[in-house]
Amino acid sequence: MEAIINQTKLSIIQGDITKQATDAIVNAANPSLMGGGGVDGAIHRAGGPAILEECKQIVAKQGRLPTGKAVITTGGNLKAKYVIHTVGPVWHGGGRNEAALLASDYHECLKVATAHKLASISFPSISTGAYGYPVSEAARIAISTVVPFLKEQATPIKEVTFVLFDSRTYESYCSAFQEVIGKNPHLVHLPIAA
Ligand code: ADP
Secondary structure (H helix, E strand, O other): OEEEEOOEEEEEEEOOHHHOOOOEEEEEEOOOOOOOOHHHHHHHHHHOHHHHHHHHHHHHHHOOOOOOOEEEEEOOOOOOOEEEEEEOOOOOOOOOOHHHHHHHHHHHHHHHHHHOOOOEEEEOOOOOOOOOOOHHHHHHHHHHHHHHHHHHOOOOOOEEEEEEOOHHHHHHHHHHHHHHHHHOHHHOOOOOEO
């Protein structure tokens, strides 16, 4: 599924984010930036030790990465030139500011990509694996953060791709997208293509 928002193509696909050739891919990291399971482990395995090396330097300089923030490193051996690491909120039932923190992840990643003049970025479904965030709510937050950013901010980003690993997550993001666009048809300049 895809649509054009301002000058940017927004796509939702099912796949493996480590294979993406966008300028940057986003990693759902943990505050230590030392790698882990899920998409984090997959990115470090595919990208090789150069990513971890830069992560260690960042932590030595500025400490652990707070939830809701983002930092950029090399993409190492990945097709992507960069990895933008962000820490999603752990789901505790919704009363611990999870929604605002998750929105901040997407916003901060887009800000970092914009500051580095990147033309394309891919996102995984942040927080919906080990961190337990309900997928349909997380999808709604992801889409309703990214779409207004593209509409309102001056950015060199020409392509944003959500790369969802499993079909259930993919379907949730497609539904969230249709819901957000349905409520805000003025946001999209071209008809949504299936
Ligand atoms: P978190 O700790 O933020 O919940 P996880 O990595 O556990 O992060 O899960 C986040 C999402 O990333 C899940 O939907 C999981 O299925 C997905 N995922 C795992 N591996 C990949 C991959 N290679 N490409 C894209 N998404 C992936």
